[in-house]
Amino acid sequence: MITLTALRSFSVPVQAPCITPENFAGKSITEIKALPVTEGNCNVTLGDLFKLEQTPEETPNITLNGDLGKVKRVGQAMKSGEIVINGNIGMHTGEKMAGGKIVITGNAGGWTGSEMKKGTIEIHGDGGDYLASPYRGNDLGMKGGLITVDGNVGSDVGCHLKGGIIKIKGSAGRFLGYHMNDGVIYVEKDCDVRTGACMVGGKIVVGGTLEILPSFTIDSIKPKVKVDNITSVTGPFYVFLGDLSEHGTGKLFVNKSANSALKFYEKYL
Amino acid sequence: MEHKLLATLITGRTIEQGVGKEKGKGSEEYFDSCAVCFFDKSDMLSLGIKNGSTVRVTSKYGSVIVKAKKYRWGTTPGMVFMPCGSWANVVCGDETYSMGMPLYKGFPVEIEPAPDQPVLTLEKLLLQQFGRNSA
Amino acid sequence: MTEILIKNGFVVDPRNKINCEKMDIAIKDNKIVKKINEKQAQIIDASGLTIMAGGVDIHSHIAGAEVNLGRIIRPEDHYKDPVRKTPITRSGTGYSIPSTFVTGYRYAEMGYTTVFNGSIASMKAKHAHEELNDIPLLDKGTFILTGDWWFVLENLAKNNIDECARLVAWLIHSARGYAIKVVNPGGLESWGFGRNVHSIDDQVPNFCITPREIMRGLIKVNKKLNMPHTIHLHTNNLGVPGNYQTTLDTMKALEDLSTDGKPVAHITHIQFACFKGENWRKFKSGAEDISKYINTHNHITLDMGQVTFSDTTTMTADGPFEFSLYEMGGHLKWVNSDVETESSGGIIPFEYKRNSPVNALQWSIGLELALLIKDPWKIFMTTDHPNGGPFYDYPKVLAWLYSKKAREATLKKCHKSARKKSLLPSINRELTLYEIAIMTRAGTAQALGLPNKGHLGVGADADVAIFNINPETLDIAQKFRTARRAFAHAVYTLKDGVIVTKDGQIVNSQIPGRTIWVDAQTKDPCRIDDDMKRKFKEYWTMEYENYPVTDHYIKVSDKVTVKASV
């Protein structure tokens, strides 16, 4: 295991896409120290910014400590192994991830797990905006894997989702699952407005309150819903279909008891 | 008569503000057109204020004194309007939802009459907000 | 004063009928000369290398409002191809629509030195010229969309060819353009109200004219103006199954206009106009019919518009075509950009896939045409950048042309439609270096009417490309990958007698390149009288005085003056 500890708190953004298990594998500590990163517009090395130590444990492969809120692109495109981040981390963590595991004990920045294909991201704090959403102009949403968030998440989470599961213990911001095609998003608490906007497929399960867009239509009431192979949630749930303006067939499961304001939809059943 | 009004604030352009900003940010026109807040008639009644009364507009992000004016064109109870400019900025928020645009329109503010409190000029407002100005 | 002597290379110069002869090329300043003082000159040892004139691209969308809109809407495309700054070069981004500096660098790396911009609306011409100024290392020119200009439609409907010619001369001059571009004649105006024309004899709504009349009229105008290039034509019904018939009709309709056996029209990206079959399911290649016609007629030149299987961006002034492409489904973005009284436009990001029956056949149609048309002076190599693929795929296209083995390798990976519905598998022709030089430089320069480009004769511009191909030892058809690499990275590119790339790397990025434009001087210049100014005010939302491109928009100007016969 390689432990990286930030030597100071960073005042400008640090881009460190080199911090992945693949990149560190087979390298000596001196070689790892020499890996290039940028601090603002300065080209520096990992050793300039972090204290590096090697310990014999196998997992996790990499541990990061310190004030890392401005450190971006950690674990970018990683394929295997495990990274543990003790504290907050900056944007684009685990972007284009294709396997392995990232554990973040604090909060994650925006675009965490963006365009990820496989693997697991565990966030014990809050997830940022654009969690598991693609880069601007793309529709390459998350394809597979699992993201769990213990806290809340920001806006535009799970855009263009094409597979995989996102579980959020807290509440979610606006535009959750925007234009999602497939996959599952489960929010235990409330959602901000416009949940599931433009969705064409997939499943969003909401345990708390939310507002339904006019372009969704009620389909049925179901007693419970399966989130993944091991979890199923009991409701009862209103099931909404949408987004009609996109001719979508996405399913929005809304906890009936938490949403008495939606009772009038029952007349269409 | 209530002493506080909870309203939704919209900031935006007015032609007077446009004229004012082009004449110069230190100009009287700019001050007159920007250090104001437009109300619906009914809200003014409930607050007990008149055209030209000073009011305090407070949001989560800050608090500013401006002059109250009646909105001319239509009815907008519960909604107040401030021309964009340094005064409105004090109450605007920094929340961007990760897309670069801060909070300018459609957020809650609290308004109370502030009789006898002065509306700060641009120079004084800058000094109050940032501790410096052109002096 | 710089003097350069390129020694011992194999020169391929079809204009001067030189085919792989070992000879020296002498350069003084920015021209090729007969002889120079060897002692003073810088010597480039080109032994074992092939020397050609700098490449001349006849049709490539590299600048203008539409190209830039394409750049703006594709951040994800740039994201995968960042280009780092160096002490010599500027930074930027690449892929399907590279930023301006990168466009210049990457063309130069392939030995190209002259590029003509596909189309611009003259109202936005200043924008195009500002971008062209920021494309270094290339000479460039731009074609002006003329076919649906209201003045043209009105005058041609009344058969006022002379008046139309004067107006077109004014237009080309005020936009600092090089040639008349006609895109889906009549269709762009119809698209103003969401309609289109579907044959060359359809009426254009509100204007009492047909596409046939527009094309014929503009060819007459082009002749009257003595323009160096023919009209540059994008046919009606582009991208529609069965459109090979429209293309044949178009070519037949123009037959009688050629009196001296010279071409009267250049039909661009012919691949997209060569579809047979009533619908996409019955989609077949029309290359055989088109090539048969071209092989027996001399009044048309073509360029390929080859598809190269990449994630690219389609963009054209043909707004209705882009909308119908969008309607076929599966596209995330659609851009339409109409320009008042002049043109329309559309952009759709598009990925050509090998396993798509339509795309695979499109690929084979382009190659079929290039190989079935016997005379390489009649069809030139392009990808209609970025419509069929970005220009950095040119080496791939060349490989398919000079090597059956390369074609077979790709055919194997393609959908079976490419094999079944076209003649490509049965074609054995493999182009020689000589023919390639025609299709990429000599022929294009001739079609464009550029006497100093595309060849290495005395007096030609000192634009030279040197490739690591030894014609004596390398069988390009067999070792197509080696040759492809050679075409992708020229050993040397010389622009205006200055070495700008070496071993595929930019060594000098400070050559701005010239903007070539035509000033067709009419005997009786276009009178912009009050009536005309009033009309201008009615037609455009811009004042007449603010419309023309002023001189400062051209960084280095290369004016071609022609005497018109009106």
Next chain:
Amino acid sequence: MSKIINNVVCPICGCLCDDLEVTVENNEIVKMKNGCAVCDAKMVHGYKSEERILKPLIRKDGKLIPVSMDEAIKKAAQILADAKYPLLFGWSSTVGEAQRIGVELAEELGSALDNCCSVCHGPSVMATQEIGIPAATLGQTRHRADLIVYWACNPWASHPRHVERYTAFTSGRFESSEWKNYMQRLKAASGRKKMEMASKRIARVEPPIKPKVCFTGPPPQMLEQKPGRKMIVVDVRKTMTAEIADYFLQIEPNRDYEVIEALRCLVTDQEIDVDKVGGIPIDTLRDVADAMMNCEFGVIYFGLGMTQSLGRFRNIEIAIALARDLNRKTKFVISPMRGHFNVTGANNVFAWQTGYPFAIDFSQGYPQFNPGENTAVDLLKRGDNDATLIIAADPGAHFPSVIMQNMMKHPLITINPDMNAISRLGDVVFPAQWCGIEYAGTAYRMDTVPITLKKVVEAPPGVLTDEELLSRILKEVRAIKIKRGEPVGQTEITPTHPDTTKPSPTHKTPAKPKQTKKTKERLK
């Protein structure tokens, strides 16, 4: 001695009206014809106001002290070269020629580069990146549009001549002006006196406040029957633009997305389960949808009410989707009402040089783009940058104070012609010439049509253009870097602004630009 200059371009809003008639006396603009009230304020009064900065200033002990240009440039270059991550922001009120050098400076510095569009129509650009846009130049609307929708914008205040030049109150080839009809209605409603006042408004001598005539618009059925052009205004509050419209739809704040979603459902023949959306009954929306589907050529112009309210770029995205869907039924285009006169130009210049329109980060040696990450407000909110250069913009008057407070923690360099709010806050304050008044250059209209701004008067002595200032700062930055032994770019910087004092070239002008020779010599 007075002279009249015709066809001057107005350097204020995205309309770029190019028909101004300016009278100049003793190197001073004394009169302006054809422009709007805002134009008058700038062209006749504002540009020569007391607020003008004439010498560079540097803040010493909290006070702004006049210094020499050389000292100011050295100081600014030192700040920028020392910074690990500077931010260059603004660019909307300067010409393309200066923006080009700005990109080069940003690249040299490895800085963040953003323009004002990130707080106005950046969301529109982002929406275009997600979904494309069916757009057209303004003349296309003028000639063809029989349905004009102004959504969440108030052109009467922000683009005063938009209606008159490009939409309802202008005549085109296929559609005629509704001005007469409006006047008749106005007459019928409020008599002669009020008409005079309205015509005064149209003549733009007075700001458009006055009569309390309420045209809430006839009911939607009337909307369908009315011949000629129709104008619909959708907004959260009634504005003067709504007054002149045929129909006004007042929706609840922050509900644009829902209303447009409902319209999209109606256009695609879907049933809607709710009765009201955003405070509007579905039946009313159905009428609007019908009007949209039954027009020959429809257009939606949208403003900051969409880009700044809840949903930001998703609002635009859905509005574009509506326009796109409508193209299956008829011809429909949609267009943002870009604010500053050259904010579109900044997007375009940045895009052709880097591939990206705004929110660019050069810290990696190549451009990276991500609004939300590299946009000015986000950078400042997180406190990522450590120096700021503001040019041709006034975030002091347009950024929330909470954001500005973060900007004030680091050195601030400003380049603006007059003492606006941000200049008042600067550490190094440069004066600049007014582009479009004191020097010429290229600006891009809201529909990306490039227009050359004119020079009408001479600038005060010693005040430089934005291009010259940036070039000198860039040169100085390079000198500092060379001293430190760092590699620098080598592109030579040649300011190239047009000289529009010469008459426009006619067809016969054989003029060969001077640069040709020079460049050729250089090549030799």
